[in-house]
Amino acid sequence: MDEQLIRIFEENPDSFVSGEQLSTTLGCSRTAIWKHIERLRQEGYVFEAVSRKGYRMIGKPEKLDIPAIMAELETETFGRTIHYFDEVDSTNTMAHTLVKQGAVEGTLVIAEKQTAGRGRMGRAWHSPKGKGLWMSLILKPRIPLQFTPHLTLLVAVALCRSIRQATQLSAGIKWPNDLLIDGKKISGILLESSADDENLQHVIAGVGIGVNLRPEDYPEELQSVATSLAIEAGREIDRKELLKQFMLELETMYKLYHEQGFAPVKALWEALSVSLHTQVRTQSPQGLKSGFAVGIDDSGALIVRQEDGTLTKWYSGTIEFGAP
Ligand code: BTN
Helix, strand or coil, X not given: CHHHHHHHHXXXXXXXXXHHHHHHHHCCCHHHHHHHHHHHHHCCCEEEEECCCEEEEXXXXXXXXXXXXHHHCCCCCCCCCEEEEEEECCHHHHHHHHHXXXXXXXXXXXXXXXXXXXXXXXXXXXXXXXXXXXXXXXXXXXXXXXXXXXXXXXXHHHHHHHHHHHHCCCCEEECCXXXXXXXXXXXXXXXXXEEECCEEEEEEXXXXXXXXXXXXXXXXXXXXXXXXXXXXXXXXXXXXXXXHHHHHHHHHHHHHHHHHCCHHXXXXXXXXXXXXXXXXXXXXXXXXXXXXXXXXXXXXXXXXXXXXXXXXXXXXCXXXXXXX
């Protein structure tokens, strides 16, 4: 129905189409037409409505120009094969399917909209149409299984650096891999891996960046905790430029890691982190834990000094800032 509606408006670019005309052509009530138009508005379509004349479509959501991205990419392998979708359940799920079909390292899955985007800890990931970068990159790292957390931090570093370069905004990393601007989340990373005995077979690096969402694009429960690059910068951000930059940063960091190990990644992560030298707390199965974050170790775990002065390590979870 939405596609038929859009086609009718595209065929009549300069004239108004009345609600009555639309309901006759599509065989539904005028109220149903109005509901569809409201939904399309939420997806970024812009309609002019004039009483007794009807509707005219004057704007469409911006779509990623994949051929232009492919032509301008500066990477060797990352993003050199792109599977682009207007809508998908989750790019991570699609990437798993593509791996089974033999997709090579560096294959990128990207969608304008996800209907079942996944976040960490089983949470849903809000992914409205044309407003963000919702993507998954297929990696086949040549590292032992126990080093998988390094990749989580590596992706965060590449993402943070590319956001800073593309927007001049001072994004920072909250352990392990959330990206924040002024305390609000702008991006999340979900790494899903598959292993066979001690060998890592592949990793799907799922990345969601809130690029051009407006405050009203967020559900109420996210409005105080999430923000977008456009909100922070006060202008629309070019998704193509950000994506190109991210692919390049990620490929560079990935090569560096395979050549020199975790040390350079760790140093960059620490320099970009907003979660060190501050009071932190987290919920664990044993209850609330808290302390002062002093660094990360060689496995990527957060080193926390407890009130009694002893050092402890946190290997996973979500941290909050401040004393309990
Ligand atoms: C988090 O909870 O912070 C991680 C969010 C990861 C979201 C991205 S969007 C693209 C990819 N596909 C998914 O279903 N999730 C990741």
